[in-house]
Amino acid sequence: MTSFHVRAVPGLPEISAGDDLAKLIAAADPGLAEGDILLVTSKIVSKSEGRIIEATDRESAIDAETVRVVARRGTLRIVENKQGLVMAAAGVDASNTRAGTVLLLPEDPDASARTIREGLREALGVNVGVIVTDTFGRPWRSGLTDVAIGAAGVRVLDDLRGGTDAYGNPLSATVVALADELAAAGDLVKGKAEGLPVAVVSGLSQLVGDVAEGARALVRVAADDMFRLGTSEAVREAVTQxxxxxxxxxxxxxxxxxxxxxxxxxxxxxxxxxxxxxxxxxxxxxxxxxxxxxxxxxxxxxxxxxxxxxxxxxxxxxxxxxxxxxxxxxxxxxxxxxxxxxxxxxxxxxxxxxxxxxxxxxxxxxxxxxxxxxxxxxxxxxxxxxxxxxxxxxxxxxxxxxxxxxxxxxxxxxxxxxxxxxxxxxxxxx
Known part of the structure; x- marks a missing residue:
């Protein structure tokens, strides 16, 4: 791997329920080539899939999407949502949607990524990888970054265990979250307010192919999660468990x-x-x-x-x-x-x-x-x-x-x- 290029895709219209995202992206002339990786902000996926609901009370929408509360401080909640993601407010978003409504995350982000990938292959005749991204905060780190919540046709993890580093030391715990790194790179050119919800990564075709696993593989299973519990919830969780x-x-x-x-x-x-x-x-x-x-x-x-x-x-x-x-x-x-x-x-x-x-x-x-x-x-x-x-x-x-x-x-x-x-x-x- 020597270099790669990331660029935003301009020209996409406002997305509505029922829109075919793959056709709209193809119509924007993204210049996709074989082996490119498309990064799609989850908001437009949610809009196209009709994941907009009337909700004057955002808290009730968060309740409905929550499987488990991890931590709470005042009105802020970090929860596990129905997609298995641990994030603020279950991913329920009141921005970039009309007043009185909220956006929910796609029901199955990996399936959404597969649909977009197949649609682009049909429309443009190219085999690309697709990553659906969303914005996350992180424990112990200030600021937000984009991560992968759905993926298709792209390797999401790079397991280096069993290899050696430049000094010959064995690598026993190194698994790189490739899809998250790509999502964060795309966020640099998409931005939060510029109206550029799609980006393309070129030069990393070695990561693209008919990969079975999606972004769900990035979610750490409960048995391996040393930080599964939050603050006061840790006590209640330990008691109930x-x-x-x-x-x-x-x-x-x-x-x-x-x-x-x-x-x-x-x-x-x-x-x-x-x-x-x-x-x-x-x-x-x-x-x-x-x-x-x-x-x-x-x-x-x-x-x-x-x-x-x-x-x-x-x-x-x-x-x-x-x-x-x-x-x-x-x-x-x-x-x-x-x-x-x-x-x-x-x-x-x-x-x-x-x-x-x-x-x-x-x-x-x-x-x-x-x-x-x-x-x-x-x-x-x-x-x-x-x-x-x-x-x-x-x-x-x-x-x-x-x-x-x-x-x-x-x-x-x-x-x-x-x-x-x-x-x-x-x-x-x-």
Missing amino acids: RRTVREFTEDPVDPGAVRRAVAAAVTAPAPHHTTPWRFVLLESPGARTRLLDAMRDAWIADLRRDGKSEESIAKRVRRGDVLRKAPYLVVPCLVTDGAHTYGDERRDGAEREMFVVAAGAGVQNFLVALAGERLGSAWVSSTMFCPDVVREALDLPAHWDPMGAVAVGRAAAPPRERPARSADSFIEVR
Whole structure:
């Protein structure tokens, strides 16, 4: 690659719903040659596709196009929209459209790009690449730039992984967003107010061909997105994403992630400025096996005393094996060193309840923080039924009270949909 040329295409009329963009662009005499790349502003694509709606209230239009709110500050919202793009206001635009209306993004920008490409091939007999562009802000960077939201017939990513740089160093993480770079280059000649919504890039024919993937390939999938959550929404998202996971992969758990979750746990409120939480991290297979075997034996003994059959006992033990299947276990414990003693059964009982509530708050913080680390968890109560067994197996002080156990790992499958719960069902107002 030595050089390329970018130029705007003048002469396009105002676009209306139902207009054939490819024919209008061809009629503007864009001078397209084989292997050129056409950059088309999404606004005129939206207009041609009738994506103009009457909306005196732009906020309601944003609501309708929003799949997930990522961040909010005042009236400004960064959201994931129906096209999978994370951007301000879901791409709903009130500029360059008549008063009382707003423009929505094309429903399928990749399909729009394919339609324009095929139309130009039919009208002009040339094979070109087409990129549909839109304007984005970016985290940690001031200013706006155009990026690709739709593409056809052009390579959108250049994966350099496996190669080497000029010094022979291996490239292990370099994937270049070619389509975004082209979109930004086109924006330099199109401008925002000059009425030049189309540009042409010449000299990069090596990027053009019958490429299967479109601009959707530029959208990072949720599992790989380290910055998926926004500001205050991060807390709400982590809380709602916390799910009980009972099937784990064999992937090891990063001990550092668990320790970060413990750091979040111990910020929970507690009575009398105490720190009533202790988290026993079972990082060695020996410690996990020793604890779980001792608990299983104690459970079986209890079931036999209850008169359960051996078949029934075996089934119960199998169902309760979630802790054994997890690659990492944590036993949260309650320590009531700072509790007050009143010599009154009612007040002493309430005192302990305060500490138990504080322990639960700490465990909830812990589970939510694990979800933020993309780790699944299951809080199981079993250690509370055999505290002496747990203390002996783990060599814990006599005044540490086990508050269940937390299985930790990567979920083997997506969790089931949680039944919808209306907050109003749990609220009483006085």
